[in-house]
Amino acid sequence: MIETEAAPQNDFIREIIEDDLKTNKNNGRVATRFPPEPNGYPHIGHAKSVCLNFGIAAQYGGTCNLRMDDTDPSGESLEYVDSIINDVHWLGFDWQDRLFYASDYFEDLYRFAVQLIKLGKAYVCSLRADQIREYRGTLTEPGKESPFRNRSVEENLDLFTRMRAGEFADGVHVLRAKIDMSSPNITMRDPVIYRIKRSPHYRTGTQWVIYPMYDFAHCLSDSLEHITYSICTLEFENNRPLYDWIVAQLIPEPRPRQIEFARLNVTYTILSKRRLIELVENNHVNGWDDPRMPTIAGMRRRGYTPQAIRTFCAKIGVAKSDNLIDMSLLESCVRDDLNEQAPRAMAVLRPLRLVIDNYPEGRVEEFECANHPQNPDFGTRKVPFSRVLYIEADDFMEEPPRKYKRLGPGREVRLRNGYAIKYAGVVKDEKTGEITEIHCTYDPDTLHGAPADGRKIDGVIHWVSAAHSVKSEVRLYDRLFRIPNPVTQGDAFLEFLNPDSLEIITNCRVESSLKDAASGSRYQFERLGYFTADSVDSKPGNPVFNRIVPLRDSWAKVAAKG
RNA sequence: UGGGGUGUCGUCAAGCGGUAAGACACAGGCCUUUGGAGCCUGCAUUCGGAGGUUCGAAUCCUCCCGCCCCAGCCA
Numbered sequence: 001m002i003e004t005e006a007a008p009q010n011d012f013i014r015e016i017i018e019d020d021l022k023t024n025k026n027n028g029r030v031a032t033r034f035p036p037e038p039n040g041y042p043h044i045g046h047a048k049s050v051c052l053n054f055g056i057a058a059q060y061g062g063t064c065n066l067r068m069d070d071t072d073p074s075g076e077s078l079e080y081v082d083s084i085i086n087d088v089h090w091l092g093f094d095w096q097d098r099l100f101y102a103s104d105y106f107e108d109l110y111r112f113a114v115q116l117i118k119l120g121k122a123y124v125c126s127l128r129a130d131q132i133r134e135y136r137g138t139l140t141e142p143g144k145e146s147p148f149r150n151r152s153v154e155e156n157l158d159l160f161t162r163m164r165a166g167e168f169a170d171g172v173h174v175l176r177a178k179i180d181m182s183s184p185n186i187t188m189r190d191p192v193i194y195r196i197k198r199s200p201h202y203r204t205g206t207q208w209v210i211y212p213m214y215d216f217a218h219c220l221s222d223s224l225e226h227i228t229y230s231i232c233t234l235e236f237e238n239n240r241p242l243y244d245w246i247v248a249q250l251i252p253e254p255r256p257r258q259i260e261f262a263r264l265n266v267t268y269t270i271l272s273k274r275r276l277i278e279l280v281e282n283n284h285v286n287g288w289d290d291p292r293m294p295t296i297a298g299m300r301r302r303g304y305t306p307q308a309i310r311t312f313c314a315k316i317g318v319a320k321s322d323n324l325i326d327m328s329l330l331e332s333c334v335r336d337d338l339n340e341q342a343p344r345a346m347a348v349l350r351p352l353r354l355v356i357d358n359y360p361e362g363r364v365e366e367f368e369c370a371n372h373p374q375n376p377d378f379g380t381r382k383v384p385f386s387r388v389l390y391i392e393a394d395d396f397m398e399e400p401p402r403k404y405k406r407l408g409p410g411r412e413v414r415l416r417n418g419y420a421i422k423y424a425g426v427v428k429d430e431k432t433g434e435i436t437e438i439h440c441t442y443d444p445d446t447l448h449g450a451p452a453d454g455r456k457i458d459g460v461i462h463w464v465s466a467a468h469s470v471k472s473e474v475r476l477y478d479r480l481f482r483i484p485n486p487v488t489q490g491d492a493f494l495e496f497l498n499p500d501s502l503e504i505i506t507n508c509r510v511e512s513s514l515k516d517a518a519s520g521s522r523y524q525f526e527r528l529g530y531f532t533a534d535s536v537d538s539k540p541g542n543p544v545f546n547r548i549v550p551l552r553d554s555w556a557k558v559a560a561k562g
Numbered sequence: 563u564g565g566g567g568u569g570u571c572g573u574c575a576a577g578c579g580g581u582a583a584g585a586c587a588c589a590g591g592c593c594u595u596u597g598g599a600g601c602c603u604g605c606a607u608u609c610g611g612a613g614g615u616u617c618g619a620a621u622c623c624u625c626c627c628g629c630c631c632c633a634g635c636c637a
Contacts, residue, residue, distance in 0.1 A: 011576075037637055072636060129635055136633055140564045143633090174635055184565040186633050195635035214637045238566055238632045260567085262630095267573085273637095315585060317575050319568095322630055326573045329586045339599065346596090373599070405597065414595055449595090460595050529598075 010052060010318040013259055017060060017229065026228045026254050030062030033227050034088065034095075035069045035102075035218070038080035038202075041288040041295040042087045044309065044330075045264040045271040051313035052261065053231055054093040065225055066095040070103045071217045073201035075277075081202075083288065087296035092306045102221050103203045109212045110164065112220055112250050113175060113194060117156045121249055122193065123149055124159040125176045132174070135181070136189050142182035143189045149178065163196055166209045170196050177216075179245060187238045188245070191215055219243040222256040230256045233263040234320060264316065265324045269294050303522050303532025305341065308334040338522060338530045343371040343378050346416060346462040347525040347545075349474060351390035353437045353466065357424055359387040364468075367447075369417040384468040385418055392528075395461040396438055398426070405459035407438070413459035420446035420457050462525075474531065474545045 020026060032053040036042060042050075057064035066088060070076045085099070116122040125148045127135060137143030151159075163173055175194035183189055193216035198209050222230045230243075240258045247255045263271075270276060271294060279285050279293070289297035299309065312333040316325050365385045372378035391407070400408040407413050412422040419442040427437035445452060522532045523545075531545040 035637095039637085069637070074636090132635075133633070138564085138633055142564090171635065186565080189633085192635050197635075211635095213635075218637085232637095234567070235631055236637085240566090262568090315574080317585095319575070321568050321575095323574060326586065329574075332586055335598080344596080373594090373596080403597090416595060418595085420595095446595095457595085459597085462596065524596085524598095528596090 010056065010261075012320070013052075013056065013229070013231070013261070013318065014059075016257070016259060017056070020228070021060075029226075029228055030057060030060035031065070031226055031228045032057045032062065032231060033065040033067050033100075033222065033225060035067045035221075035232075036084050037069045037072070038077065038084060039072075039075040040080060040273045040277055041083045041293075041297055043271055043273075043276065043293075043295045044266065044269075044299065044312075045294075046087075047091060047296060047309050048264045048313050048316065048318075049231070049233075050088055050091055050093060051310060052318055054095075055314075056229070056231070062228075063098060064093070064095060065098040065100055065227070067100040067221065067225070068102065069214070069218065069221075070101055070201070070203065071212050071214060073197065073199040073211065077202050083297060087300075090300060090306055091296065091309060098225075100221075100225060101203060102217050103201060105217070105221055105224055106204060106208055106212070108224060109217055109220055110210075113160065113212070113216070114157065116177065116193075116246075116249060117160060117175075118153060119249060120153060120178070122156070122175055122177050123151050124156050124163070124173050125149070125190075125192075126173050129171060132192070136186065137181070139186070143186075145181045146176070146190065149190070160194075163194070163210050164208075166198075168196055170198055172196065175210075177242075177246065179242075185238055185241060187215070187242050191242060193246075215239055215242050216246060219247045219256065219258075220250065223247060223251045227256045228254070230258045232258060232260055234260045234322075235263075236260055260320065261318045262320055262322055265322070266294070266330065267324060267327045269327065301532075303530065304334055305337050305522075307341075308337040311337065334530070338524060340375075342522045342524040342530055344373065345371075345381075345523045345525055346383070346464055347474075347528055347531075348390045348392050348462070348464050348469075349528060350393040351464075352393040352396060352435065354389045354391045354421075354463070355437060355439050356387050356389070356421060356442050357439050358441045361387055363387065364465075367417050383417060384465045386465045386467055388466040389415075389463045390466050390469065391438070391461055391463045396435070398435070406461055407440075407459065411459070412455075412457055413461050414446070414457050416460050416462045418447065418463070419443060420451060462528075472545060 017030060021028060034046075034050050034053045036046060054064045056062070066085070068081055068084070070081075088095075113122060123146075125132065125146045127146055127148065132146070135144045135146055159173060160175055162168065163175070173196065174192045176190045177193050179188045179190055181189045191213070193213050194210050195213065196209055197211050198206075200206050201208065201211075219230070236243075236258065237260050240260070243258050244255075265271065270279075276288075276293065276295070280288055285292055288295050289301050291298055291302035293299075296309070308330075312330050315329060315333065316323075363386065366382040367385055368380045369383050370376070370378070370380055395406045395413075397404060397406070397408050400406070400411075405413070407421075407423060409423055409426070412420055414420045421440040421442045424439040424441050426435055426439065428434060429436050443451060446457075450457065522530060524530045
C-alpha cells in the first residue's frame, strides 16, 4: 500500500499516537490532515508533509483530509488549489471525499469568535498596527495592556458585528484574544484573531471583509474536522500554547493535538515559498513547473517518479532537529527507481564520426537488443548498424590516462550490443587539429560473446548508426537545483540563472527506434544517464529529452588523480 | 539579556541504564556487452563540553557551549 510504504520513520509521533491508543483518548481514531495554503505550487518540502500525514493515517487505519488553509485572500488562487490537488494525487495519495476549505468555515469561525467574546475572552482592539506592536513589548520586556482591553462584552459584540458588516476601514479595529500581555511567550500576548481586510477572496469573493488569523482558524478547523493529530512544522511550536488555549475555550474533549516536526531542507535548493514565488513572478524561470524548480510539478516534468519521491520521504525520516538533506540522497532514490523502471537506449550527445573500414559499404545489420539488461519483460528492439557510426566524443582519447577503458590508439573496445572494434587511425582537421573522424576495424566473431582467442576487452562504448539516427533536443540540467548554499544570500539568484548550468545541447542524435518515444517516457541512455521525454515541449516523433539524473563523473575523478 | 526547541559518522537517523542500527556519501576490491547496474569490504572506542550518580551512562543529575524559532492586522 502506497500510503504505508511512504510513511517516513516517525518514532516520536508514533509513540504519542500509541499512548493515546492505549488510553483510548480518541476512541481509537487517528485523523490527520494536510493543510497547505493555496498561495503557491507544492514542492518537495510539502511532499514530506504529505507522506507523513497520509502515511500516519494509513499506518493506523485512519484518515487524512486535504484542507486548503485559505484564510488570507491575498495571494491565494484557484490555480494553486488545482496544483495542490493534482500534485498530491500524482504523488499517489487519496483523500477520497475529504477535501475541505478553511474558507468554508468562515461562518462557523465567526460564531466561535462571538462565543469567545461572550466568554469575556476576546475584545475588539482599536489600536493602530504600529501601536499594537509597541504595546506587545519585546523578547525581554513584557507588553502593556491595550486601553481597549476592558471593553464590555456588549460593546465588543456590537463592534465585532459592525466589523463584519463593513462599517470600518481596513485596520481600524481587530479582534484580540484576551490572554496575558506579560507572557514570556510573545504569541500569548493578546494575539490578533480577526482583522479587517477588503481583499476579494478567490472563493468567497467580497462576502467577507473580516478574516480569521491562522492561530484562530487552524485549531478550530482541525476541531471541526475531528482531527486527532495536527502535524505541522517546528516554527509553530511557539503557537502550540495558543492552539491549546483557543481550543480549550471552545471545544469539548477530546481535542486535536498539535505535533511539530522539522521541515525539509535540501542542499543547493530553495524551498522558501516566498522565494519560489519571486522566481516565477520575475520570470527567472518559465513557470512553476520549470524543470529547474523544486516543485512537484517541476520534478514531474523533469522526470522524477512519484515512487522516487515517496522513497525519499521515507528515507529522510522525521525528527525535530534542523536538517539539511544531501541532494545525493534524492538523486539516489530516482536512480534506484529508474534503474528498475527505465528501458535502455543509446544516444550520443557530442557526436564523433567513426568509420569501420572493413565493414562493407551500404550494408546494414539489425541487432536485437535487450531493452533492460536484467529484466527480459522489457523485450527487445532492433537497432540498425552500419559502416559509419557516431560515438560520444568523450569515448575517444588520443593520449588516454591510466585506467581509461575506452577507445584510443591501439585499443580495442566493444560497441555496446555490437561488435568489438579496434582502432585503425584518426582524421584531423588540417587547420584546427581537431579530431573529425576515427577509423576502426571490427571483428565479425564478437557479436555475441568474447573473442575466441581469449583476449579480454574491457571497455564498452555506445554508438548510433549515422544514417539511421534521429536528431533530437536534449536539455542538460547537471544538477536538479543549481542553487548554492547558503541559500539565504541574495546572490543565490545569480547562480540559479547562470547560463553555464543550464546548457542546452541541440545536436544530439538518438537512435531511430526511439523517435516515437511517448511523452513522459523515461529512458536510460547507455552511459549518459536517465532522460525523460519532456511532456510539455516535446512533439510526437521528436521528443525533447531532459536529463533527469546526473551521473557522477567518476572518470573525471580518476583522471584528476592521474 | 525572555521564552520555546535542538545537538549521535561528511549528511540524515535509530538508540529510552547493559556496553553505538541503517541509509546516502566516501574509499578499496570483485564482477559485468553502460566505468553509472550487481556483489563484497572498510568507514563514530564514542554520542556538543565538563563534572557527578551507577558495577555499568549517548541514555539519569548539575553546570556550561553551539545552532534554530518567536516581537505580521502572514501561514
